[in-house]
Amino acid sequence: MQTAPRDAQLPVTREQGLEFLRQMLLIRRFEERAEQAYTEGKIGGFLHLYIGEEAIAVGAMAGLNADDDVVTHYRDHGYALARGIDPKNAMAELYGKATGICKGKGGSMHFADPKKHFWGGYAIVGGHIPLAVGLAFAAQYQNQPRVAVAIFGDGATNIGMFHESLNMAKVWNVPMIILVENNQYGMGTAVHRASAVPDMVTKALGYNIPAAQVDGNDVLAMRDAMMVAALKARRGEGPQFIEAKTYRFRGHSMGDPQRYRTKEEVEKMKARDPIVRFELQLVEHELATQDDFAFLRNDVDRVASEAVEFAETSPFPDPSELYSDVFAPEASNG
Amino acid sequence: MAEKSYRDAIKDALREEMKRDERVFIMGEEVGVWGGTYAVTRGLHDEFGDKRVRDTPIAEAVIVGAAIGAAMGGLRPVAELMTINFSLVAIDQIVNNASKMYYMFGGQFNCPVVIRTPAGWGQLAATHSQSFEAWYASLPGLIVAMPGTPYDAKGLLKSALRSNNPVMFIEHARLYGVTGQVPDGEYFVPFGKSDVKRAGKDVTIVTYSRMLHVSLAAAAKLAQEGIEAEVIDLRTLRPLDMNPVIESVKKTHRALIVEEDWVSCGMGAEIVARIAKDAFDYLDAPVERLGAIEVPMPYSKPLELMALPEEKHVIAAVKQMIA
Ligand SMILES: Cc1ncc(C[n+]2csc(CCOP(=O)(O)OP(=O)(O)O)c2C)c(N)n1
Numbered sequence: 001m002q003t004a005p006r007d008a009q010l011p012v013t014r015e016q017g018l019e020f021l022r023q024m025l026l027i028r029r030f031e032e033r034a035e036q037a038y039t040e041g042k043i044g045g046f047l048h049l050y051i052g053e054e055a056i057a058v059g060a061m062a063g064l065n066a067d068d069d070v071v072t073h074y075r076d077h078g079y080a081l082a083r084g085i086d087p088k089n090a091m092a093e094l095y096g097k098a099t100g101i102c103k104g105k106g107g108s109m110h111f112a113d114p115k116k117h118f119w120g121g122y123a124i125v126g127g128h129i130p131l132a133v134g135l136a137f138a139a140q141y142q143n144q145p146r147v148a149v150a151i152f153g154d155g156a157t158n159i160g161m162f163h164e165s166l167n168m169a170k171v172w173n174v175p176m177i178i179l180v181e182n183n184q185y186g187m188g189t190a191v192h193r194a195s196a197v198p199d200m201v202t203k204a205l206g207y208n209i210p211a212a213q214v215d216g217n218d219v220l221a222m223r224d225a226m227m228v229a230a231l232k233a234r235r236g237e238g239p240q241f242i243e244a245k246t247y248r249f250r251g252h253s254m255g256d257p258q259r260y261r262t263k264e265e266v267e268k269m270k271a272r273d274p275i276v277r278f279e280l281q282l283v284e285h286e287l288a289t290q291d292d293f294a295f296l297r298n299d300v301d302r303v304a305s306e307a308v309e310f311a312e313t314s315p316f317p318d319p320s321e322l323y324s325d326v327f328a329p330e331a332s333n334g
Numbered sequence: 335m336a337e338k339s340y341r342d343a344i345k346d347a348l349r350e351e352m353k354r355d356e357r358v359f360i361m362g363e364e365v366g367v368w369g370g371t372y373a374v375t376r377g378l379h380d381e382f383g384d385k386r387v388r389d390t391p392i393a394e395a396v397i398v399g400a401a402i403g404a405a406m407g408g409l410r411p412v413a414e415l416m417t418i419n420f421s422l423v424a425i426d427q428i429v430n431n432a433s434k435m436y437y438m439f440g441g442q443f444n445c446p447v448v449i450r451t452p453a454g455w456g457q458l459a460a461t462h463s464q465s466f467e468a469w470y471a472s473l474p475g476l477i478v479a480m481p482g483t484p485y486d487a488k489g490l491l492k493s494a495l496r497s498n499n500p501v502m503f504i505e506h507a508r509l510y511g512v513t514g515q516v517p518d519g520e521y522f523v524p525f526g527k528s529d530v531k532r533a534g535k536d537v538t539i540v541t542y543s544r545m546l547h548v549s550l551a552a553a554a555k556l557a558q559e560g561i562e563a564e565v566i567d568l569r570t571l572r573p574l575d576m577n578p579v580i581e582s583v584k585k586t587h588r589a590l591i592v593e594e595d596w597v598s599c600g601m602g603a604e605i606v607a608r609i610a611k612d613a614f615d616y617l618d619a620p621v622e623r624l625g626a627i628e629v630p631m632p633y634s635k636p637l638e639l640m641a642l643p644e645e646k647h648v649i650a651a652v653k654q655m656i657a
Contacts, residue, residue, distance in 0.1 A: 112442055113442070122430075124426055127430055133399065139407060142409075167393065327475065327498075327499050330496075331498065
């Protein structure tokens with residue numbers, strides 16, 4: 001087990017640092033607006049908020065190339081935004097509008113944009129992990145220097161598909177990165193009540209896959225861990241595993257009464273807010289000031305408001321959309 | 335034309351497409367060094383090597399799931415599952431990923447994966463003698479092919495390997511040795527085209543896969559008694575082509591569905607409903623269904639044979655309908 005190297009100097013430029021902060025703030029604001037729209041009845045179904053875990057998506061995506069393949073689970077808004085998906089189309093998807101990233105057919109749990117090599121959020125726990133094995137294999141088969149990343153929670157490490165995937169990824173030595181967000185709970189079940197081992201990295205070692213345990217609330221540590229993993233996978237060292245320790249500030253999804261944890265625990269963990277921490281670091285290292293933060297907060301407020309406005313004023317899908325996209329068009333044979 | 339086994343017809347389709355298209359590769363348990371549990375891929379590992387014919391761990395979920403991922407990544411994977419019984423371990427991948435992704439993500443990317451798997455039986459008892467085609471055929475977004483002849487097996491598999499959609503390609507373990515005429519050159523059997531395998535005027539038999547042979551044998555015997563059965567092979571269960579069936583029923587006024595699966599909630603139920611809707615006024619008798627006895631398959635040989643529909647049952651059912 002390794003831990004990502006930390007530096008006495010903050011290993012980030014002012015521009016990069018402010019960009020990471022902007023993305024984290026945008027995700028948070030986006031989620032808050034989504035939450036608000038949900039309570040107003042404008043968004044239906046399940047809504048899993050990413051608040052508190054922003055540093056993982058932003059750091060991890062920053063450590064990848066634009067053509068690396070990403071699949072994630074239903075808590076997917078943060079990754080979509082960090083991957084550069086327009087918040088307008090993301091919000092419109094939540095509203096089920098025609099301008100949504102998936103034309104309103106996927107909803108919160110199923111964002112995707114293959115142009116950004118963001119192959120989707122998947123709502124069956126663990127069901128997307130094998131897809132990343134296949135994406136990584138496709139890169140290997142075609143001699144392309146891409147890596148494929150599968151992202152999911154601690155809870156998903158207990159399902160069979162996780163184990164089948166890690167094993168075959170190692171046997172085939174494919175350039176796959178397994179990123180586990182250990183936010184301490186799978187719905188209302190604490191890790192120790194569901195997993196035989198408390199540290200997810202232990203499970204990787206069982207498959208002889210190198211594993212790093214990272215502070216998931218530290219955006220730079222996340223970026224570094226992903227860069228190291230991607231470098232190794234890209235140069236043929238096979239699958240790599242990252243466990244990001246974090247905490248989800250909100251319920252599992254909307255309407256979760258959170259009987260499984262105390263308010264005190266949540267408050268204590270909120271003291272480790274990844275955004276506040278990063279702001280402090282930036283100030284401490286004299287890379288940014290409170291004015292910068294105020295500017296960024298204003299900026300993401302505007303972007304999130306525009307996204308809501310866009311979603312609200314967009315039309316619902318044409319009724320013909322109900323019937324389209326069941327089968328892809330067939331090319332003529334020959 | 336050449337006389338070829340169902341097994342070799344399938345292998346030919348695989349070989350032709352692998353030669354033609356670098357993106358086509360095979361993965362599954364024992365497909366490589368062993369040569370395939372039912373010897374369908376025998377020789378292909380020697381011919382194409384480890385890269386294109388890939389042995390996997392015993393892990394059906396990741397076999398199908400990784401094939402889907404590889405398809406997303408630009409390849410044309412063929413995932414072989416040893417038998418359809420084991421597809422249950424991978425059913426989440428088939429149901430929730432393969433058959434949904436094109437629609438769910440708004441048509442942004444498709445999933446050209448072929449899942450090859452045999453149904454069948456042979457004193458293998460309850461867990462190894464099942465036929466789940468009706469489950470898969472109930473899924474929008476998944477093509478389900480179930481060929482009965484070497485000709486159709488090759489032609490349908492060629493279509494599957496060129497398709498832009500996920501295909502569940504269900505073979506039959508007891509048909510691998512059956513031979514038939516197969517053209518020498520390249521040809522395709524399209525999806526969604528039922529085939530009249532024998533013309534007749536007195537009764538319509540609707541069937542597919544191995545029951546095609548049972549039905550044709552029964553039809554030959556019935557002909558000797560002056561009863562002309564029309565035998566229609568569905569070939570693909572989704573898309574399902576009912577046109578020849580409806581046309582036939584309008585002529586014969588009677589229909590019998592013969593399947594190897596349990597009849598409750600099986601393919602036959604769907605076909606009866608469609609006949610009832612589109613040819614109700616033409617029927618002179620209730621549509622009948624013949625299938626396996628509704629018990630888990632027993633091991634003992636005589637019991638196993640009792641559980642399956644045979645020629646004599648088809649003959650008896652037809653005679654009863656005509657009487
Ligand atoms: C196969 C399956 N079983 C159960 C569920 C219901 N479910 C959705 S999320 C979840 C908890 C998953 O927890 P974890 O993997 O830790 O991810 P987190 O939500 O904490 O990010 C469960 C049980 C599901 N979607 N899929």
